Amino acid sequence: MKQMKNIFALIGVITVAYLLLTSNGQIAGIDSKLTEAVTQIESSIGFSHQEANSESSGLVDAVVTRSSDGDTFHASVNGRNETIRILLIDTPEDQKPGTPVEPFSREAAAYAARVMPAGAHIKLQLGKAPDQRDHYGRLLAYVYEPDGTLYENDVVRRGLARIAYVYKPNTDHLTQLEQSQSYAESHHLKIWSIPGYVTSRGYNPSK
Known part of the structure; x- marks a missing residue:
């Protein structure tokens, strides 16, 4: 359940980041900025892809x-x-x-x-x-x-x-x-x- 909440949080952050960047015309470099945002939120909520894969498997x-x-x-x-x-x-x-x-x-x-x-x-x-x-x-x-x-x-x-x-x-x-x-x-x-x-x-x- 905790990991599902973390995943939903990540989706929310990505969506918000995308909307903000596109609305400001900042399409260039969007991948790196989104990656940075995702990394920051993962760190703050203690989420890791390895943990998610282990749990789902x-x-x-x-x-x-x-x-x-x-x-x-x-x-x-x-x-x-x-x-x-x-x-x-x-x-x-x-x-x-x-x-x-x-x-x-x-x-x-x-x-x-x-x-x-x-x-x-x-x-x-x-x-x-x-x-x-x-x-x-x-x-x-x-x-x-x-x-x-x-x-x-x-x-x-x-x-x-x-x-x-x-x-x-x-x-x-x-x-x-x-x-x-x-x-x-x-x-x-x-x-x-x-x-x-x-x-x-x-x-x-x-x-």
Whole structure:
């Protein structure tokens, strides 16, 4: 609501500025004058285009507190420490008790820690109700790296993750991920370099 009021205020300022300038015959340089006026009003009301874009896109700000593996990490979200389970992907396992370290699991975990280290500011696209948490209580989300890259697409295209756990309504970005997975598989990248390793139910370490 606050951002909408700010937007209406900006529209009002632009309209008034335009009328004043045109009525005085000051068409030349109107763009720079309007830009200056808009900048001043933005500063006075604390408005930023980045804030508006973030709000309209439905993304939530978060800060990484601790990395875990390639598809799970911890972050501060709205003042709460949450365990985030990244939607639509599955990376090889290296922390499950009683199971062997799966090939490329450490590479996936290391990459996640590199692009989203502790303290990194990221954005989350939360899962859709009623499926916003999994049965472990972890918050489900699509994750955008600090530079704006969709993390899921990044790791799938690099061959560090497979598409998995595809359940409606949380199927946003699925087409994009399928294209990236096809690319990784056809180029035999990482997990796809071992024949038979990737299965529809997970990974087969014996391969």
